[in-house]
Amino acid sequence: MDIAALEDSxxxxxxxxxxxxxxxxxxxxxxxxxxxGVGYPAAKYQEGRSTAFADAARLLAKGGxxxxxxxxxxxxxxxxxxxxxxxxxxxxxxxxxxxxxLLEG
Numbered sequence: 001m002d003i004a005a006l007e008d009s010x011x012x013x014x015x016x017x018x019x020x021x022x023x024x025x026x027x028x029x030x031x032x033x034x035x036x037g038v039g040y041p042a043a044k045y046q047e048g049r050s051t052a053f054a055d056a057a058r059l060l061a062k063g064g065x066x067x068x069x070x071x072x073x074x075x076x077x078x079x080x081x082x083x084x085x086x087x088x089x090x091x092x093x094x095x096x097x098x099x100x101x102l103l104e105g
Contacts (some may be wrong), residue, residue, distance in 0.1 A: 001105065006069065007060040009102055014053035017098070021046035034087075041090035048094025052076055054100060066103070073099035 024032060024043040033040050052072075059068055075097055080092035 001066050001103075003060055003065070005075055006066070006102065006105075007057055009105070010053045010057035010060065012018055013055060013102060014050050017046050017049035017053060017094075039087050041087055044087040044090040045094035048076075048091035048096075049098040052095030052098040053102070056099060067101075069099065069103060073103060 002027055021030075024046060030043065030047055033043060056069055056072060059072065073096065076092060076096040080089065080096045083089040083092045088093070
């Protein structure tokens with residue numbers, strides 16, 4: 001796999017996830033939404049996607065390898081498997097799905 005292409009894809013994925021998150025949140029911060037006490041799994045899923053894509057882009061920009069990216073994917077998948085239902089599950093699922101898609105290309 002071409003590391004530069006993976007980094008570009010991670011940045012594009014982050015931008016897409018942030019656009020989706022902004023739309024879903026309606027201009028509110030995720031902190032404000034969280035304090036409201038109302039779960040919002042769709043937004044948390046996009047937040048997880050944006051975080052994982054951003055982490056992947058940073059990792060690759062600093063010389064990370066495909067093996068490093070695969071380890072990151074496994075860590076997100078493990079967190080998804082251990083997460084309770086609701087917003088946290090959506091967050092970890094979004095990140096795990098993002099990294100899976102990135103590696104599948």
